[in-house]
Amino acid sequence: MMVLAIDIGGTKLAAGIVDAGGDILARDEVPTLATEGPGRVLERIVRLAKALLATPGVAADTIHRIGIGCAGPVDRHAGLVLNPPNLPGWVRVSLVEYLEKALGRPAVLENDANAAALGEFRYGAGRGARSLVYLTVSTGIGGGIILDGKIWHGLQDGAGEVGHMTLVPDGPVCGCGNRGCLEALASGPSIARRAREALGTGRPSRLREIRDITAADVVRLAQEGDAVAALVWNETVGYLGLGVAAVITILAPERVVIGGGVARAGDPLFEPLRREVRRRVTLVAVESVPILPAALGRDVGILGAAAVALEAEPI
Template structure:
């Protein structure tokens, strides 16, 4: 029986799983830290660590259709190059596809993790049956993926759908990318925490614990308990995401918008203001006809599921690359 290997590379952790030809439950799964942290495990090269991890779950009969990899940051999926990996120092222009295919002698495909999360939700999750989909992940940053006409939007260099880096506030707060006023700089988990900290420093009252760092998770918990400042912080983020979503509706006209990432777990406190702002800023109500706004089906595992979706979509019968 042929199998697919999916790999999810994160800044701190790498996961790899072996899947059967059609089901979603993995046969074998393993994880390691992206960089050496344990003296018992001294391999320092992230590439070698990834290779070792894949080897550890490789099926005994060696029958693998493809390896598919989800990686953070800009990727060139056509050339199989990881252009730059945030949080992995020195990882610039890594020819990951070539490296892994030479080592394991099977086809290798590569994709940006947020793009592949969109693909995973579309193929196996909340977006099943839709042909036009927008996926937005709101966590420490904001990432996105777009499916149009049943195809993942990649762009000329594979850099499309960076929905979090859309300007929503001219000359606004500094974004992690170095530009100002991007959605990520205003409405990500990090941005929500920064805004709450600024309000606290102005003397605004809150039930947030003063002895612990302010985080999006703590803000969400305090908001659920009725804390006015934290409710306002989530509503503010939701508002900006909703306004950006209205723009995305104008550009892509999807039938479903899926919100994933840790901050989406705040539920209606984030999603209601988001939906309201989206409705208020859409240029024509027909964009909302039949539109589904929902949260993601997958949590943390979406990187592996997305990579799996890429592998199976690209090599559906283990031989041909889908055009």
């Protein structure tokens, strides 16, 4: 069985033809150009998909289903995209109906974080496990929960928003309206903001030489011994540790997988994070819960959407 997988993000649109084993037989991506609004973006998605279906060697008539991972929130039952912050103008857009009509196949919609969680579970760092919690730490902090092999959607598909657990009661305002969320403390932009704030104390730091500080600058200078960068990075690991420890204490998943740009820091993130989590989790056998970097890299969007299509009920 092969599926057409479509990944719709605020920056890029990616699509692929994927077989049940997770091999990507054809793929392509184009910029979303989200500011042009839903009409133009939908046309671009259809052009991208049709070009893939016409790839020489791909038997388009054997592709019976489309899997879509889209920046959330989405209403997957109604097939609607519900005004995601990264897709301006997408107010209750009937994505599934539009793509089914344009591409002549049934489509299944899932939010991108849940799709990525299922992709890692099926093809990446979660292979062989029965349960997994996935976090993506980049511009925001998203998450997906897989329990007994299935996405846990929760009431009105609200589950998995690990980025919006409160860690600091009167902390910085979050995009969701709450204060002190994990996302408002440890997302890429939040790390950069805390670094700028730390410079306000007047302590010397090479961060001052950088015009637009990023999370990558903070982790690099922390590794090079810059005291202010190290302070900000250690706090970041501390916040992420609180979040991951809470998730493990509640769900006792077999694995925790962390993706997104901030996770590309590698060992300077994962080694202290594992120590912090072990220190905080007392009632779950935490030494048996690997905390792993995501394994699918840039393919996570396509493989996540493919996994959603392949897991869907038989047509």
